[in-house]
Amino acid sequence: MTAGTGTAAPAGVSPAARPRVLRGDIEGLRAIAVLMVLLYHAGVPGLSGGFAGVDVFFVISGFLITSQLVSEARRTGTVSLARFYARRARRLLPAASLVLVVTAVAGWLVLPPGRRGELGTDVVGATLYVVNWVFAGREVDYLAEDSAPSLLQHYWSLSVEEQFYVVWPLLILLVLWLGRRLRLSLTSGLTLVLGLVVAASLAWSVLATASSPGTAYFATTTRVWQLGVGALLVLLSGRLARLPRRVAAGLAVAGLVAIAVTVVLVDRGTPWPGSAALLPTLGTAAVIAAGPAWPSSPPARLLGLPPMRFLGGLSYGLYLWHWPVLRLLAETRPDAGLGLRLAVAAGSVLLAWATLHVVENPVRFSPVLARRTARGLAYGAASMAVSAAVGVAVLQTAPTFDPDVLADVPPGSGAIGLVDPASRTADELAPVADPRVVYTGSGPVHPAPEVATEDTPRAAYGAGCQVQQGATEITPDDECVFGDLDGPVSVALVGDSKALQWISALEPIAELEGWRVKVYTKSACGFVAVEAEPDCVAYNAALAERLATPGSVPDLILTSMVKYGGEELGTSLADHLRPAVEAGAEVVLLADNPAPSRAELPDEMTLYECVGAHPDDYGACSYPSGRGSGTPALTVASEQLDVPLLDLGRWVCPGGGPEPACPPVVGGVLVFRQGSHLTATYVRSLTPVLHSELVRLGVARTPLQEIEWAVAAPGRATTGER
Template sequence: MTADIKSGSSGVGVGQAGHISSFRPDLQGLRAVAVIAVVLDHLLDWPSGGFVGVDIFFVLSGFFITALLLRELHRTGGLSFKEFYIRRARRILPAALLVLLVTVTAGYIVFPATRAKETLVDTLWAALFAANWRFERVGTDYFQEGLPPSPVQHFWSLSIEEQFYFVWPAVLLGIFVIAAKFGLRRRGVCRRYALIGVVGATVAVSFGWATMQSSTEPTTAYFSTFTRVWELSVGAAVAIAGPALARLPRTFIRPAIAYFGLSGLAASLFLITPDTQFPGPGAVVPVLSTTLVVGAFQGSSVYGMAPLTNKAAQYFGSSSYSLYLWHWPVFVLLAAIMPEQQLSYYVVAVVIALAMSELSFRHFENPIHQSRWLESELDYSTATVVRLRITPKAWSLVGALLAVALVFSLLAIRITDQRAGIGETNEALDTGRSVMEVDPCFGGPAIGSVRCPQLSPSEVTPSIDTFAKDTQGAFSCWRGEGEEIRSCTYGSTQPDALRLALIGDSHAATLLPGLTRRLEENNWSLTTYLGYGCQWQTPAPGDCNDDMQELQSSLLASEPYDAIVTTSGRKYGGPTEAAAEIAYQAAWSAITARGTKIVAVADNPTVSADVIACVTRLGGDPFECGTDRAQALRDEDPLIAAAAKTPGATLVDLTDSYCTADRCPAVVGNVIVYRDTGGHVTATFAETLAPKLVAGIRAALA
């Protein structure tokens, strides 16, 4: 591909040697602030706004790339896409690919098979600079919310930067071409106004979209390219304003601007929290504060800026890319080997992260960056300055490498599935399956028993490799977020069958497999109304309210069910426990008045991320994992109080099948209890609770 433009003097002046020096200690210092903030946030959850370090990186990236491109445009009159992307590849790819390779390899060693497979898939997205799209989708997937984090999740920000790099050079080139064609008399002025207009429009549109998305779809907003590009564009604006900023007097004005910016960054780190609407408008303060610091140094050094120019800041700034790449995989992988929340974990995590960063930076990243790898001689003519030619041989090599990588990845995924012994776990329910015999030493019935044998960790059910996927069709008839609720009917088709319904959220769905396998023997027909956030309340919380009100109207207008079974997550519902309790009663009372019995199932105890990590820890003993009963039941369940106050409602409390008098184990009767940190119970364990649930339904119907 070859593109040529004719150009004379730039007229913009951004990126001239006098305005963009080859070394900026302030940029290194800001990189240090950014990476240290991110590392501390990931390790200690402190400071509360440590995640704004990524926003600092975005501004710096937009500034640096724009300054670099404009400097080339000024010096040569055009751009070489080939040389630009070669420089980017030499700077970005080696260290990134090394980290991805090490992470995938380590993941296959320390993670359960299902998580190792997910890590490989995440890595492929990261290698293609599309990790943010992957995690945007995963982050909005309800069934992924309670799972452990990906060790390559931090690549989302690098992906956004690379996506910006793919587009921005062409935009700048287009502006210069148009200015050269339509602004021959005042070419420089045309370019300047065009640049300002494009950047200004990008900032306005992207920021507006970010603000709207942050309030309605915060996960999407956090990872989206379109809600983040305004931050890089603000950095680009500082580069475009270089000539004007360079004329600032070297008096107290520059230090005042710089320290004002640093103060804004400090305030952002400690005042912004994960609850802040982000990135719009929450990122405004850290973004603008970063631009103040960068702008203060434009064209001149600033005296008295030790916080940014000291040796420690310069060291961490120079190795910030390497440290950013390594720290998160180290933290996540190490958590699969040793317990978190212990001093030894923090010490080892920091030591390994710093060591890997230093070794990678000194002996791998830096030598390649300073080498002539991928470098070619570029001969600029006085007029023809943008030229990119990729030979067929080069394309063949790239294609072959991609093909090999794809085949290797598919084989690895296949091997992982075979190792885990899993396929599609949410297949349609097999309602003809024979009912499991009650084993007093398997699952819930074995709680607290000292006579039941304890198997080895490798013999628990479901296995460590598969428990996170153990749903057995519980969500085969499910309303996803934003969708319409639907119904499915299982069980007896006899005319005299008792009609039951199951209404609720994902915690209600976990009861489904065990119930369906016992419908025929009880001559019950069961219709389900299950969905994301669908607590059976009036009014119902979240976006399920309309569906719940429509369902309520349908229940009141149609033939009454003999009984309705319901449950919901204890931490979800109305604005307060009292409001949720009243909302339950309002929904149920209208139905019980028609003769329908309500079987309210108390929600299962909660579980923490530490417990799930304990179960999967390499070399650990899952039988030692668990939560204190008081902690697991700390959140009150408003459904329990509502059942006590609603005539015609019966409470079925299965808590004593989860917990002993003082502890809620992660493994009961050699069965893993929870799939994830969202409190979703494995289908295998839920199956062992079905006899007690069926007994409760029978009692309510009696």
């Protein structure tokens, strides 16, 4: 958020360092924007669209910074990049760096060790003003499923603004240069350039929000148009000043109504930003546009009331402080009620006030820093260096994942201990008499809870075999191939990340069976066409055609998914599989495994965090047995296609005692890594179970007596290269 208080500079400060007196209506808009965000994050009912306060800030920021740049360009014929960035450094970095350092230290003390890696990354990303892209990538990363919001998630909007303001002064200089050669006025040139930028960014925002909303929310390219709308107001200020007073007042009222409607009617289910963000963006623009024609209109006087000016002056610091303190409250007191959340939010107002007067203003108005541009830039570099160093220090304390350690998991660990040895060659597998004897209540765990999220099918993910959200291209036939590369049996593994988790067991099975396993999986994309994003629908349509094309029809298709749904979803899955079945492919559906939710665990932690927090009693993290969310739809597809549904759920939640029946650690192996995903180690312990069941279904040929009941070694898979 571009900040400004409109307060007078201390005596002795050069005129260039003195702040402009801000319009009261804009200070009031700042207050509205920060209150929207603050109360929304505090969980106040009825303010479901409060997150759009950021959109209000974007328009204000575009207007204010462009006012400064254009004024300088008109006055001097150029823009001093050094002075511009020195001013930005003195204004933004004191508070931003302070909050980063404090949050990093507090997070290191409060968060589980396993989250230090993300915390350190976020501190460095926020310091460099690129953290919005870090969050955009995390939104489409299956590993981020069920992860808690970052303590620094609000810094994404600051990153968007600063990236815009790296480019915007350069564009102004380019327009000045071209204008002198083409005899084009600055206003005309900038209006043309900005108009093109706003139109292109808005169009991209609509398209990207429809195809990949998680990424679109944080991306700079989908937000530039909002800053550009504010900038355009500066170029139109002459015409706006000539508006009739009644028109101006009506425009301001309409803008405030648009913002209010956004707060009440928009919610987290609204695709954002996209076209929906036009409402608060244009509403804010309308209020700003009305100001020059009638500065003392009733709406302007209302916005300029002393309490509004006070909050508007604190808006930058308040925005910085409110989110970390509310998130730290949620981490330490997840059951905190609305009263406590509001009290903490009010405390952030005091933090913002103290930061303004003790840190921000002394640096901003320092004669020593303001007198020479180089000093301001040096201060900025030093501030960023300090917060970046703190982020790196946090990263250095993050636990590291060592795959070699997992190679030493005892052979009988994990799910293997749940299976009655006498049943291994019988018609049906049976559990041991009392599965509870296999449950692990304390002691060593593979993988360690703090690195559980990294216990993944590393070969598959490392090779990019999981197609990311937004992409539609199917991996080439010679890539992402596992098992026996020259095997006579072709197997296609299809679905989302819940399907891909089984590659840790399928690879050793494939090597024994002579299977050539080709991975066709896509993040958050079950093999369906309903309740799916456009890129998922397009990918699955192309894949369904590929799997039914002569010469590409696999001998066997294995698929699973996590998406919850009933008959419609199951029918869509069946429709996608049917052409391949009719072309001769066998199909086995793998039921979605049961999984805990945060609400079922102490303090709403993830399962691995819970295990780490209860080293002497892993049983405190047990959860009720249930059915995997994707299994109902898979059941429908199984019935419609008359193909087998293989359910290994009882080896994940074996029961054997009073509820809750699902243990977090079985035979020394941690069951879950993130959300509903099984650790790769636990899946490897399920290898003989899965292999035996595939033999019983007739799709695998190895005699039951020859299946080795031991935890398979970690993936040695190739991706098609010899």
